[in-house]
Amino acid sequence: xxxxxxxxxxxxxxxxxxxxxxxxxxxxxxxxxxxxxxxxxxxxxxxxxxxxxxxxxxxxxxxxxxxxxxxxxxxxxxxxxxxxxxxxxxxxxxxxxxxxxxxxxxxxxxxxxxxxxxxxxxxxxxxxxxxxxxxxxxxxxxxxxxxxxxxxxxxxxxxxxxxxxxxxxxxxxxxxxxxxxxxxxxxxxxxxxxxxxxxxxxxxxxxxxxxxxxxxxxxxxxxxxxxxxxxxxxxxxxxxxxxxxxxxxxxxxxxxxxxxxxxxxxxxxxxxxxxxxxxxxxxxxxxxxxxxxxxxxxxxxxxxxxxxxxxxxxxxxxxxxxxxxxxxxxx
Amino acid sequence: xxxxxxxxxxxxxxxxxxxxxxxxxxxxxxxxxxxxxxxxxxxxxxxxxxxxxxxxxxxxxxxxxxxxxxxxxxxxxxxxxxxxxxxxxxxxxxxxxxxxxxxxxxxxxxxxxxxxxxxxxxxxxxxxxxxxxxxxxxxxxxxxxxxxxxxxxxxxxxxxxxxxxxxxxxxxxxxxxxxxxxxxxxxxxxxxxxxxxxxxxxxxxxxxxxxxxxxxxxxxxxxxxxxxxxxxxxxxxxxxxxxxxxxxxxxxxxxxxxxxxxxxxxxxxxxxxxxxxxxxxxxxxxxxxxxxxxxxxxxxxxxxxxxxxxxxxxxxxxxxxxxxxxxx
Numbered sequence: 001x002x003x004x005x006x007x008x009x010x011x012x013x014x015x016x017x018x019x020x021x022x023x024x025x026x027x028x029x030x031x032x033x034x035x036x037x038x039x040x041x042x043x044x045x046x047x048x049x050x051x052x053x054x055x056x057x058x059x060x061x062x063x064x065x066x067x068x069x070x071x072x073x074x075x076x077x078x079x080x081x082x083x084x085x086x087x088x089x090x091x092x093x094x095x096x097x098x099x100x101x102x103x104x105x106x107x108x109x110x111x112x113x114x115x116x117x118x119x120x121x122x123x124x125x126x127x128x129x130x131x132x133x134x135x136x137x138x139x140x141x142x143x144x145x146x147x148x149x150x151x152x153x154x155x156x157x158x159x160x161x162x163x164x165x166x167x168x169x170x171x172x173x174x175x176x177x178x179x180x181x182x183x184x185x186x187x188x189x190x191x192x193x194x195x196x197x198x199x200x201x202x203x204x205x206x207x208x209x210x211x212x213x214x215x216x217x218x219x220x221x222x223x224x225x226x227x228x229x230x231x232x233x234x235x236x237x238x239x240x241x242x243x244x245x246x247x248x249x250x251x252x253x254x255x256x257x258x259x260x261x262x263x264x265x266x267x268x269x270x271x272x273x274x275x276x277x278x279x280x281x282x283x284x285x286x287x288x289x290x291x292x293x294x295x296x297x298x299x300x301x302x303x304x305x306x307x308x309x310x311x312x313x314x315x316x317x318x319x320x321x322x323x324x325x326x327x328x329x330x331x
Numbered sequence: 332x333x334x335x336x337x338x339x340x341x342x343x344x345x346x347x348x349x350x351x352x353x354x355x356x357x358x359x360x361x362x363x364x365x366x367x368x369x370x371x372x373x374x375x376x377x378x379x380x381x382x383x384x385x386x387x388x389x390x391x392x393x394x395x396x397x398x399x400x401x402x403x404x405x406x407x408x409x410x411x412x413x414x415x416x417x418x419x420x421x422x423x424x425x426x427x428x429x430x431x432x433x434x435x436x437x438x439x440x441x442x443x444x445x446x447x448x449x450x451x452x453x454x455x456x457x458x459x460x461x462x463x464x465x466x467x468x469x470x471x472x473x474x475x476x477x478x479x480x481x482x483x484x485x486x487x488x489x490x491x492x493x494x495x496x497x498x499x500x501x502x503x504x505x506x507x508x509x510x511x512x513x514x515x516x517x518x519x520x521x522x523x524x525x526x527x528x529x530x531x532x533x534x535x536x537x538x539x540x541x542x543x544x545x546x547x548x549x550x551x552x553x554x555x556x557x558x559x560x561x562x563x564x565x566x567x568x569x570x571x572x573x574x575x576x577x578x579x580x581x582x583x584x585x586x587x588x589x590x591x592x593x594x595x596x597x598x599x600x601x602x603x604x605x606x607x608x609x610x611x612x613x614x615x616x617x618x619x620x621x622x623x624x625x626x627x628x629x630x631x632x633x634x635x636x637x638x639x640x641x642x643x644x645x646x647x648x649x650x651x652x653x654x655x656x657x658x659x
Contacts, residue, residue, distance in 0.1 A: 002558070004605040006592065021356040028359055036410045059360050064411040067458060112460045157555065163507050194554040200508040203497070239541060239553040247497045319579035320540050326577075 024058075031055045032062075039068045044076025053096065060100045063109045070116055083122040087136045093117045094140070098147060105151055111164050118144060118171070134173055141172040149184075156188060156195050166201075179214060181205045193231045196240035203247045224248050225261075232268060242277045249285065258289045259298060276317050279309045287331060306331045333589045337618060338596065339625070342611060343381045345596030346372040349608055365408045366397050370420035371612040373427060377636045378615050378627050382427070391430045394421050402457075403438035414456045415446060419468040422475050427639055431476075440478045443469045447483065451490030452504070462503050463494055467516035471633060474523045474645060488526045491517050499534030511542060511551040515564040519632045522571050522647045536574040539565050547582030548601065558600045559590050559610045562617030567631035570620050573650040580621045580652060587614045622652035 009017070035055055038048045052069040055062060073093075078086050094117055100110045121140045126132040145168055151161045169176060182205045188198035206224070210217040228248060231241040249261060262285050269278035286302040293299065310331070313324045349372060352358040361368065369390060376384050397405045402413035405421035418439065425431045446454045446469065453465040466487065473479045493505045494517060500509025501517035514535070521529050542549040542565050548557025549565045562583060569575045589602045590610070597606025598614035619629040628637035632647050640646050 002600050002604075006599065006603055006605045008594075018354050022354065024356050025354070025359055028356070032359075032362075040410070059363075061360070061363050063363055063414065064406065067412050067456075070458065108460065112458065115460070116458065157552070159503070159508055159510060159552070163503055166504075166506050196553040197508055200496070204506055243498055243538075243553060251497075319543050319582060320577060321579075322576040323536070323540055323574075 028055075028058055031058070035065055035068065039064070039071075042075075044072045046077070048072055049077060056100070060104050060107050060110050066109050066113050070113070073120075083124045086120075086122050087124065090117045090121050090140070094143075094147075101151060102154075105155060105158055106160055108160065111160055114144075114164075115167065118168075137173050141168065141174075144168045145172075145176065152188070156192060157197050159197065162197050162201065166204075178205050178208050178212075182209065189227075189231075193235045194238050194240050196243065199240050199244040203244065221248065229264060232265075236268060236272050236275045236277060239277070242281055245281065246284065249288075251288070252292070253288065255289070255293055255296065258285050258292075261285055262289070262302070274316065276313065279313050279316070282306075283309050283313070283327065287327070290331065303331060333602065334591055334593050335585070335588060337379075337588060337615070337623060337626075338591055338593060339379050339381070341593070341596035342591075342598070342615070343376060343379060343384050343596075345592075345606070346376055346608060346611065347384055362408045363411065366394065366405060366417045366420045366424075367407060368608050369393065370423050371608045373424055374629075374635060375608070375612040375615045377427060378612075378619050378629050380625070380627050382636075387428055387430075390424065391428055391433065394424050395433055397421060402442055403435070404442035405439075412456065413442065415443065415453065415465045415468040415472075416455060418442065419472045422472045423633070423635055426475055426643075427635060436476050436478070440473065440476060440481060443472055444481060447486070450505075451483070451486035451488075463491065463501065463513055463516050463520070464503070466490065467520045470520045470523050475633070475643070477643075479523070484524055484526075488521065488524060488529060491521055491526075492529050495529070495531070497534075499531045499536075499538045508552065509538065511539070511549070511561050511564040511568070514539070514568045518568045518571050522632045522649070523645075525647075527571070530572060532572045532574070536569065536572055536577055539569050539574070540577040543578045543583065547579065547584075547586035549578075549583065556601075557586065559587055559598055559617070560600065560613040562587055563613035563620075563631075563634070566617050566620045567634065570631045570649045570651050571647070575620065575650065575652055584618060584621050584623060587617055590614060620651040622654045624655040624657040626654070628654070 031051060031054060035048070035051055049069065049072045052065050052072065055065050056069070073089065077089060081089070094114060097110050097114050104110060118140055121137050123133050124136050148161055148165045148168060151158060152165070155161070169181060182202065185198045185202040185205065188195050189202065206220065209215040210220065225248060228241055228245050232245070235241060249257065262282055265278050265281050269275055269282070272278060283306050286306045289302055290299055307328060310324045310328045314321045349368070373382065373385060373390065376382050394405070396409045397407065397411070397417065399406045399413035404413035404418040406412050406414060407417040422439070425434060446456070446465065448454060448461060452461045452463065453469045454461050455465045470482070470487065473482055491501070494501045494507070496502060496509045498509050500514045502508055502510060503513050518530055521527050542551070542561060544550060544557045546557060548559070549561040550557050551561050551564065566575060569577065587598065590599045592599065592606045597608070598611045599606045600610050615626070616629050616634060619626040620631055628651065630637040630640040630646065631649050631651065633640050633645070637646070
């Protein structure tokens with residue numbers, strides 16, 4: 001149970017709650033028994049289907065009933081239906097699960113059912129080769145992106161929704177461009193720098209855009225440094241920004257890039273002398289520098305600075321004191 | 332009211348009474364998690380040194396009543412469909428109760444192996460939802476059953492490697508954001524498979540240590556709220572990579588203890604919220620890793636009593652904090 005406040009209840013209030021729930025429990029158990037019996041009897045009728053709708057409305061986490069519902073569709077309702085009818089039924093499923101997601105955005109089984117529906121949208125209308133042959137499928141998948149965007153509007157960090165978004169983008173019959181996904185992450189980050197989910201997605205999309213040459217990696221990377229530096233100055237205590245910065249610098253950066261970023265973060269540290277993340281990041285990049293370029297002229301100064309910062313971090317961030325102590329022995 | 336001590340007798344009573352809540356709607360609406368809940372309750376009791384507080388025979392009978400004959404595995408409740416989540420819980424309970432002889436192990440192994448996908452990940456059931464959680468369930472269960480030899484280890488490890496992110500963490504699928512619970516399942520699966528070289532220990536240790544918030548609690552991702560269950564997800568991963576000292580254990584213990592219901596027992600996600608058996612286990616499990624006095628050692632890889640895992644020769648090289656002495 002997440003985020004439900006504990007309230008102290010009087011015995012009278014508890015009894016009243018029990019009374020109120022008794023009818024609901026009865027309805028639920030009755031429906032549940034009926035459906036589990038029908039499931040055993042392989043009763044794939046329209047009537048069974050309607051009962052699953054009622055039960056899943058009460059309890060969308062009852063995975064066995066979602067399974068039964070899919071079995072009813074596959075074995076009961078689809079056979080003998082025209083492709084158009086199948087498409088309509090699945091459109092109804094998508095509508096029903098949309099309503100369920102609005103009140104239960106973190107129930108895996110609902111997302112799961114949607115995947116199954118989308119994957120079963122038939123080709124059509126029309127025969128193979130006709131212009132409209134992909135129409136139902138394209139429409140369903142396009143709409144899906146719209147749906148997932150509404151859910152991310154409601155909770156920009158819902159990781160089920162982000163995972164689903166990646167799944168939709170990877171499965172659409174007419175793929176959406178990575179450039180438009182990049183624009184989506186720009187929008188989400190612009191709305192809230194703390195949205196690490198959007199920064200994460202951005203790192204994945206940029207990797208693709210750089211690899212396939214859609215974006216020039218060098219200039220695009222520089223633009224990212226501008227964006228993230230701007231975010232650092234706005235929200236210097238926000239982890240998302242610093243984690244993304246680490247990705248941008250990467251694990252094997254050039255000497256001048258490292259020195260430039262250490263200098264730039266150092267300037268922010270002068271403005272924000274208590275910024276843990278400035279100190280922690282300088283230490284991180286200095287350690288990379290010392291590992292990659294131990295003979296460089298700048299190494300001695302960086303080593304000394306790292307030791308100094310690690311001493312300061314022990315005081316400033318006592319929860320993680322042991323880590324800073326351990327790091328000092330490695331520099 | 333909060334307590335600075337773990338209220339063991341109260342939590343034992345809370346867990347014992349869970350099965351009596353049949354006039355509570357929530358009890359019925361969570362039937363899809365019943366077998367998991369039995370595992371959470373039993374493990375919490377075992378870690379508190381009170382495994383006998385629930386009737387063994389009754390529990391074994393319940394587990395066996397969840398057997399799905401068609402699939403050859405366990406559902407979460409009698410007449411519910413088999414799933415990897417409930418199958419792992421069933422195996423864990425039967426092993427803790429030393430009653431594995433009741434199960435047709437060959438069929439369970441067949442069920443588990445049938446769910447591995449060409450990519451190496453596992454589906455939770457035949458409907459095909461994939462997630463590294465299910466991969467962990469499969470690896471854990473096969474290991475407990477002594478049948479890891481039948482798993483395609485390379486394929487499994489390769490998938491886990493593809494789920495690793497630059498921040499050192501792991502996600503639910505390839506491309507997904509790092510999440511502390513997914514970090515636990517991936518790192519624990521790699522530990523069972525003796526492939527921890529796939530983990531970037533220092534980077535992951537950093538990311539995990541940064542989950543601790545000013546109130547002492549741990550969150551699951553950057554810029555999110557604390558929650559008692561992350562005490563286990565984060566701590567188990569830290570103990571597998573031997574970095575538990577990288578967070579403040581006293582502050583975390585205080586946070587977990589402050590989420591107890593000091594009147595009726597149980598632990599909640601955070602102070603003042605409704606308790607449940609899931610958070611009760613993961614609060615107690617976290618405290619055990621932190622060396623809380625009087626608790627039984629928990630194996631962070633399998634999330635079962637360490638002695639049970641040792642007796643099967645499955646112990647891996649993890650490190651919890653030393654057990655503190657009970658102060659009088």
